[in-house]
Amino acid sequence: MIYEIRTYDLKVRSQTEVLKRFAGAIDKRQALSPLVGFFHTDIGMLNQIVHIWSYDDADHRERVREEAAATDWWPPKVGEFIIKQTNEIFTPWPGAPKLSPGTHGPFYEMRNYHIQKGRMDQTRARWDGALAERTSRSPLLSIMECELESSHKLVHFWPYKSLDERWAVRSKAVADGIWPPKGGDSEEVISQENKILIPASFSPLQ
Numbered sequence: 070m071i072y073e074i075r076t077y078d079l080k081v082r083s084q085t086e087v088l089k090r091f092a093g094a095i096d097k098r099q100a101l102s103p104l105v106g107f108f109h110t111d112i113g114m115l116n117q118i119v120h121i122w123s124y125d126d127a128d129h130r131e132r133v134r135e136e137a138a139a140t141d142w143w144p145p146k147v148g149e150f151i152i153k154q155t156n157e158i159f160t161p162w163p164g165a166p167k168l169s170p171g172t173h174g175p176f177y178e179m180r181n182y183h184i185q186k187g188r189m190d191q192t193r194a195r196w197d198g199a200l201a202e203r204t205s206r207s208p209l210l211s212i213m214e215c216e217l218e219s220s221h222k223l224v225h226f227w228p229y230k231s232l233d234e235r236w237a238v239r240s241k242a243v244a245d246g247i248w249p250p251k252g253g254d255s256e257e258v259i260s261q262e263n264k265i266l267i268p269a270s271f272s273p274l275q
Contacts (some may be wrong), residue, residue, distance in 0.1 A: 070123060070124075070125065070126075070160075070161060070162075070167070071123070071124050071126060071130065071158055071159065071160055071264050072105065072121055072123055072124075072158070072159045072161065072211075072213060073121070073122045073123075073124065073130060073156065073157070073159075074119065074120075074121050074156075074157050074159060074224070075093040075119070075120050075122070075154065075155070075156050076117060076118070076119050076154065076155040076156075076157075077116065077117065077118050077119075077124065077147075077151050077153070077154045078114070078116065078117050078152045078154070079116045079118065079150050079151060079152065080150050080152060081116055082108055083116070084113065084116055084118065086147075086150065087118060087119070087145075087147045087150050087234070088109070088148050088269050088270075089119055089180050090145040090146060090156075091120075091145050091147070091269070091271075092140075092270070093142075094142045094143055094145045094161070095271050096118040097142055097143070098142075098143050098185070098252055100136060100153065101136055101137055102122060102123070102124060102130075102275055103123050103273075104120065104121070104132045104208060104272075104273055105123050105168045105170075105185075105273060105274065106119075106120070106121045106122040106168070106177075106186050106237060106268060106271040106272050106273060106274035107120045107121075107265070107268065107271060108120070108177060108266035108267060108268050108269065108272065108274075109267055109268040109269065110178075110264050110265070110266060110267075111217050111267045112264060112265035113223070113262070113263065113265060114264060117174045117264075118216075118269075119179065119207065119266060120169065121172070123168065126263070128157075129235070137151075138227070141172075143217065145222075145235065148242060149271045150257065151212040152226025157215045157222065159213035159214060159215045159224060160213060160214060160215070160217060160236070161211060161212070161213045162193060162212050162213060162214065165182035165211050165212045165269045166208075166209060166210060166211050167208075167211070168210065168211050168226075168274070170273035170274060171273075171274065171275070172275040173208070173210060173228035173274065173275075174228045174229065174230070174267075174268060174274070174275060175230075175267060175268060175275060176231065176232060176235065176265055176266075176267070177210065177227070177228050177229075177265070177266040177267075177268070177274070178226065178227045178228075178229065178235060178263055178264075178265055178266075179224065179225075179226055179263065179264050179265075179266055180224065180225050180226075180261070180262070180263040181221045181222060181223070181261070181263070182219075182222070182223040182224075182258055182259075182260070183195075183212075183221070183222055183223075183258070183260045183261075183264050184220060184221040184222070184223055184257060184258060184259065185220060185221075185256065185257055185258070185259060186219060186220050186221065188221070188256075188257045189223070191257060192221075192223060192253065192257060192258075193214075195250040195252050195253060196212075198250065198251075199247065199248060199250035199251070200212075201248060202247040202248075203242060203248045206242055206247075206248075207234070207235075207238045208228065209225065209226070209227060209231065210225075210226035210228050210274075211225070211226050212225040212226075212261050213225075213238075216242065220259055222260065228267055232234070232265070250261065
């Protein structure tokens with residue numbers, strides 16, 4: 070299983086129209102391969118959409134993309150609104166929850182960490198020892214990694230019913246000393262960022 074995360078930076082005030090155009094084609098596209106989630110940012114980089122697709126493997130992804138490109142409805146005609154787009158392929162960590170349709174939010178925190186090249190095994194070992202206690206406080210939607218040219222990228226998703234719930238859970242986890250995982254200095258972690266995502270009306274994750 071692999072996940073493709075596509076991130077589009079949009080022109081100001083174009084988000085509503087972009088979502089409308091995706092909504093008009095999404096059912097036909099999902100007949101080719103599953104859409105995991107479709108979101109827009111609420112906190113973090115604004116005017117951004119994030120969509121996540123699952124595939125069996127790289128060959129499956131390539132076959133689906135070729136089939137979709139042969140249609141007249143995919144991708145939706147939104148190029149005029151896109152400033153920048155990023156496309157990354159992620160592999161879930163062993164034992165990570167599978168991204169499945171359901172209502173878990175409506176607030177999804179997406180945290181992106183860049184890890185020094187060659188240090189992901191070390192990161193995974195640290196986290197494996199801390200995740201069980203952290204996920205007893207609130208569920209982990211999934212955690213996955215991507216190998217970049219000069220570093221690794223770690224992405225983890227946490228759903229919350231409200232931003233107040235997020236604050237309470239994270240504050241208590243830090244106060245209790247169970248999160249974040251111990252270690253992880255600048256020799257391992259290059260940078261960190263997070264964003265709060267809100268699902269589109271047609272997103273399988275709500």
